[in-house]
């Protein structure tokens with residue numbers, strides 16, 4: 001059974017709590033919310049005017065909280081995690097507002113495997129707000145080039161879209177930053193990360209990514225790599241190394257949500 005079928009199977013089989021004391025199959029609720037403009041994507045009640053979530057559901061989303069300054073792995077204190085201290089990543093920071101936990105995982109699965117663009121848009125809007133807040137509080141300059149984490153062409157073809165590109169387009173429009181989806185390309189099709197153990201995930205071949213036909217844009221650029229969710233970080237580390245090799249000035253990573261490293 002392929003990934004898409006597995007996800008659909010899970011949606012059909014896994015009931016979702018409606019909040020009204022009974023449950024419905026997830027596929028039913030996901031489909032019904034798509035038909036109700038202005039409805040909260042999670043509970044179906046009236047959404048706020050600027051985002052397809054009601055304020056109760058938005059406030060109940062799992063926030064990142066205290067985390068490593070570099071890789072954003074959740075910590076009990078401020079500072080840098082042991083993993084980053086022992087081996088400093090090539091990227092300077094990971095920025096994300098949310099943890100990859102329920103119901104963020106549900107929204108992401110609807111977006112990525114169910115093709116529900118509204119779910120991707122909601123999560124992108126939350127990331128944009130996070131980036132704007134950070135810009136104000138840290139007075140840090142924004143990157144000047146966004147790069148979506150590329151999929152191998154076979155995976156893009158079978159899924160029909162690259163979720164990172166859709167997120168990047170949203171960010172580019174709202175933050176007024178250029179993006180390129182041809183500056184770098186993926187030439188090795190690594191298996192889906194979430195099916196692998198952590199050790200296997202860390203073994204991304206060093207030549208997985210190579211310069212693409214717009215690689216001249218990378219020279220001297222302050223880049224934000226955009227992806228949906230980060231697990232071990234091995235993909236963005238491999239990409240960051242390739243970008244720096246192509247003379248990018250700096251690389252940071254922007255994500256919709258973060259999975260704790262030990263999960």
Ligand SMILES: [Zn+2]
Pocket residue numbers: 040041042043044045053054055056057058
């Ligand atoms: Zn709601």
Ligand SMILES: [Zn+2]
Pocket residue numbers: 068069070071072073080081082083084085
């Ligand atoms: Zn760290």
